[in-house]
Amino acid sequence: MHELLTLKTIAETLNQSNELEPMLNTALAKLLELTGLTTGWIFIVDGAARHESAAEYGLPPALLYNDREPMACSRCWCLDRYKDGRLKNAVNILGCKRLEDAAELRWGDTNGITHHATVPLWSGERRIGLLNVAAPGKNRFSDGELALLQAVAFQIGGAIERMRLYAEEQRRADRFARLGEFSRALGAAASAVQAPRELADRATALIGEHFDWPVAAVFDRVGSDLVLRAVHAAGGSGSVAAGLRLPLKQAGWLEEAVRDRHYCAATPAEAAALADRGLPPLASAMAASIPAAGSGPASILLVGEFKAGDAHRADGEVLEALGEHIAAALESARHAENRRELARLEERNRLARDLHDSVSQMLFSLSMTAKGAESMLRVPDPEAARHAVNAVRDMQSLAQRALKEMRSLIMQLRPAGLEAGIVTALKDYGEKLELRVRTQVAGVRELPRAVEEALWRIGQEALNNVSKHAGTGEAEIALQLTLDQAVLRITDRGPGLAKPAPLTQQQSYGLLTMQERAESLGGTLSVTSGSGQGTAIEAAIPLPETGQQEVSDS
Known part of the structure; x- marks a missing residue:
């Protein structure tokens, strides 16, 4: 009955706490009280054979010497037997090397303790550590006492394993919560x-x-x-x-x-x-x-x-x-990075086509007209001279058109003037295309460089389309900045389209390029048009949440 009471008391003690050190110290004190012993300590031994004292009770002054220096020693008979696998069950230790060394080196009083019983702590097949107990003048433990200590050791080992599993789950929950925060921060860094x-x-x-x-x-x-x-x-x-x-x-x-x-x-x-x-x-x-x-x-x-x-x-x-x-x-x-490189290549290809379709052909016509004028000037004939003068005038007109087209392409390559604002830069660009431009801005905030660059390119292409295809000399640029997005809308006053095709069916390289620029930043591009109502191109790009709003018109 005493043994059953001891096991019941130890089990209750081990289940009263979720903190390892207080639990082990309390359980060790109860065990010594119920068995009539005076001194005990518990070592936890990790997989690398390092040991640490997890609980102590009633240690004699000799083992407390120099801040428990004897307890930190990694060589003793019980630990040696535990590490090499010879310690399977509760056994009597003939003598404690720690106490013998303390007595020999005069570290303090041993309180009459010379021997102890040592019991391996197990949880299933897993070894956890050692339980040592002793009393003054006691140099041998009976089989019944060793059996009781073995049973208590199994209880302690199971409780330590439970605590380890609990701590591991707590650690896992904390680590995965941090992982979620890390993932969000890494996603922002990647963009x-x-x-x-x-x-x-x-x-x-x-x-x-x-x-x-x-x-x-x-x-x-x-x-x-x-x-x-x-x-x-x-x-x-x-x-x-x-x-x-x-x-x-x-x-x-x-x-x-x-x-x-x-x-x-x-x-x-x-x-x-x-x-x-x-x-x-x-x-x-x-x-x-x-x-x-x-x-x-x-x-x-x-x-x-x-x-x-x-x-x-x-x-x-x-x-x-x-x-x-x-x-x-x-x-x-x-x-x-690949998308940016493809965008650069596509931009170069588009500029090459524009150079071939406009400037190159104008320069070819200029060259042929110059050659014709040279031939006419060689003939001493008033009529030929008159045709030569007309040819020179055509050359002048072609040169001016080529210069205007070249300036437009250079402007696309080098976005100068953005420091004055995206709307101001687009207005200046539209005026260089001989458009009358009206602007409207709602909201004030700083745009990320990538967003500003994308809106600049989209606005350029839209204004080029107005200049070349809308059949009108007027355009309106509207920029709306909110907490979460930037919306650029460019509208012309042309005849418009009765039934515009969806963007997915559009064959215009310029429209597809504008759509890709918007979508690369998580935005959208839409085209609305109606017969007699002009055409509007709208790009909406998300922004980080910051800034304040004001309204201005010009």
Whole structure:
């Protein structure tokens, strides 16, 4: 009955707290009280065979010497037997090496304690640590006492495992909440950078902002080496130069992360060896792959700590998710860069066609007219001279038209005047096309450079269409700026179209280019027209939430 009461009391004690240290200290005190023992301590031993004292009760002065220095010793008979797998059940220890050393070195009074019983802590098949109990003058425990201690040890081991699982779930929830914040910040960064290489630097900095890993680094796979692309180091470690090489054969655990697409943890020696390759001196490190699109080689995301610690499964899962998020952001940045390059190529092709269709043909006509005028001037005939004069006048007209067209194309290549505002610049451009332009602006706020550039190009193309195809010399430019979008509307006073075709069916290269510019920034482009009502082109592009509104007309 006493044994059952002891087990019941210990079980109740272990279920009264969700904090490990208070729970173990209370349970240890209850155990000693119920068994008539006076001294006890619990070691938790991790997978790397490091031990830490998780609970202590009634330690003699000899074991409290110099801030518990004897308890930190990693070599003793019970720990040696535990680490090499010989300690399976509760046993008597013939003598305590810690107490013997304390007595020999005169660290203090042992209170008559010379021996203790030691019991391994288990949770299922998993070893967790050790329970040691003792009393003055007691140098042997009976089989019944050892059996009771074994049963209590199973209870304590199960409670420690429960606490670990609870803490792991709490850590996982916290890590994934931070992952969501990181992902949003990374998405914003991906839309702001101009080159994918810049995104790796931003990603490591964001990891430092949203997680408590003091070191984060990205390695690229180049042949059989890993090349340090970006690194963020906090905690006073100083800056680290990128571009350093790490042969994969010298870091098998990183090769495993690349090969298996699964997070890997470094041993203390492997983590420390990274200091020879440009990283700060680390006590622990984990790595996961950053998958590459297609069949390209994967990169590596590495995080590290300056102090030793367990590799938590939750951290590994989040690290794998971080690698996937960074991979998606890098791929998105590469696509955006490709789209910008295609837009530049399309712009060059359009300008080449415009040069061929307008300026080139005018210059060819100018050349042929000049040759004809030269032939007529060689003939001493008044009639030929009169035709030559007319030819020179035609040459002058062609030269002026070519100059006007060339200035228009140059204006498209070099958007001068934007510092005065997008509407002012478009008005000046329209007047250079000999249009009478009326403007209206609603709202005042600063536009992002990419949005301003897109609206400038869309406005240019729309005004060109008015000049060439609308059959009118008047246009209206209206810009509306709100908290969340910029809307540019260009309207002409021409005859319009009875039934305009949808944009998807339009064959106009200019309209398709305007639509692509708007959609590349998440916006839309619409064309409305009616017979006798003119044509309106409207581009709406979303903006970050900032700014205030006013209204002005001109």
